[in-house]
Amino acid sequence: MMMMSGSGAETANLVGSAFIIISAITNALYNVLARKLTQRYSLLTITYIMTLFGFIAFNVIAIGNHVIEGTTGEFF
Numbered sequence: 001m002m003m004m005s006g007s008g009a010e011t012a013n014l015v016g017s018a019f020i021i022i023s024a025i026t027n028a029l030y031n032v033l034a035r036k037l038t039q040r041y042s043l044l045t046i047t048y049i050m051t052l053f054g055f056i057a058f059n060v061i062a063i064g065n066h067v068i069e070g071t072t073g074e075f076f
Contacts (some may be wrong), residue, residue, distance in 0.1 A: 063074060063075060
């Protein structure tokens with residue numbers, strides 16, 4: 001996309017490109033798994049579990065950042 005718009009590779013960000021690739025892979029995995037899981041579980045159950053895993057993952061990341069910065073009290 002960037003090459004076709006004329007901006008060239010010098011403005012490309014390697015980290016951003018990696019995130020786009022990771023996003024495409026995780027989206028593909030979600031589509032495959034969701035197709036199988038919707039046959040066994042209701043959409044409400046799948047949504048609840050996804051929200052729970054997101055809550056846990058992002059809080060673990062946040063607590064890790066606060067521990068590294070020494071500001072754990074601010075989190076709680």
